C-alpha cells in the first residue's frame with residue numbers, strides 16, 4: 001500500500017525542496033523594487049515556517065521565526081504601515097519563543113493575519129498565486145498532499161487577504177472524503193481515523209469563520225492537528241527523524 005521507504009524519502013525530499021522553490025520561481029518572474037523583493041522573501045520564509053509547524057518541528061519553527069523577525073524592517077514602506085509591522089513582529093517573536101506546537105501554530109496564524117492586515121489596511125490586497133490542487137487518490141500520502149493544499153490555500157487567504165482563497169481551502173477541507181485506514185501500526189491507524197473525522201469538522205468551522213482573527217484561530221487549530229500527529233508518529237518527518 002505504501003511506496004518503499006527509499007521512494008518515500010525521495011518524495012519527501014522533493015516536497016520539501018520543490019514547494020519553496022515553486023514559490024520563489026513564481027515570484028521571481030515579476031520585476032521588483034527592493035521593498036517588494038523583501039516581501040517575496042517574507043512570503044518564502046512564512047511558507048517554510050508553516051511547513052515546519054506541519055512537520056511538527058519546533059526547533060525549525062523557532063529558528064526560522066527568529067530569522068524572519070530580524071529581517072523585518074520599515075525600509076521602503078509607507079509610514080502608516082508601522083503599526084501593522086509591529087503586529088507582525090509581535091507574532092514572529094511569539095513563534096520564535098513557542099515551546100508547544102499549539103503555541104507555534106497560534107503564532108503562525110497570527111503572523112499570516114498580520115501580513116493580510118497590513119495589505120488590507122494600506123488598501124493594497126495582494127493577488128497571491130494559488131498552488132495546483134493535487135489529484136484526489138485514496139492513499140494516505142495523497143490525502144496528506146490534499147490536506148497541505150487546503151492549509152496552503154487558507155494561509156494565502158489570510159496573507160493576501162483573499163476571501164476566495166480562504167474559502168477554497170476551507171471547502172476542500174470540509175469536503176475531504178474520510179477514508180478508514182488499517183495499518184500494522186494500530187495506534188497510528190486509530191489516530192489517523194480520528195484525525196480525518198475531526199479534520200472535516202475544522203473545515204466546517206473554517207467555512208463559517210468570517211473575521212481575520214477568527215480565521216487565524218481556526219488556521220492555528222488545523223496546523224496544531226497536523227504538527228501534533230507528525231511529531232508523535234514521525235513516519236515521514238518530525239523531530240524524531242534525522243534531518244535531510
Ligand code: HEC
Pocket residue numbers: 030032033035036039040042043044046077078081082084085088111112114115116118119122124126159
Ligand atoms: C507593514 C505592512 C506589511 C506587512 C506586515 C506585510 N506586507 Fe507584504 N506588502 C506590503 C506593501 C506596502 C506591499 C506592496 C509593495 C509594492 O507594491 O510596492 C506588499 C506586497 C507584498 C507582496 C507582493 C509583492 C509584489 O510582487 O508586488 C507579497 C507576496 C507580500 N507582500 C507578502 C507578504 C507576507 C507573506 C507578509 C507576512 C509575512 C507580508 N507581506 C507582510 C506591506 C506589508
Ligand code: HEC
Pocket residue numbers: 002008011012015054140141144145147148149151188191192193195222223225226227229230233235236
Ligand atoms: C493522525 C496523524 C496525522 C495527521 C493529523 C496529519 N498527518 Fe500528515 N502524515 C501522517 C502520516 C502517517 C504520513 C506519512 C504517510 C506516508 O505513509 O507516506 C504523513 C505525511 C504527510 C505529508 C508528506 C507527504 C509526502 O510524502 O510528501 C504531508 C505534506 C502531510 N502529512 C501534511 C499534513 C497536513 C497539512 C496535515 C494537517 C491538515 C496533516 N498532514 C495531518 C499522519 C498525519
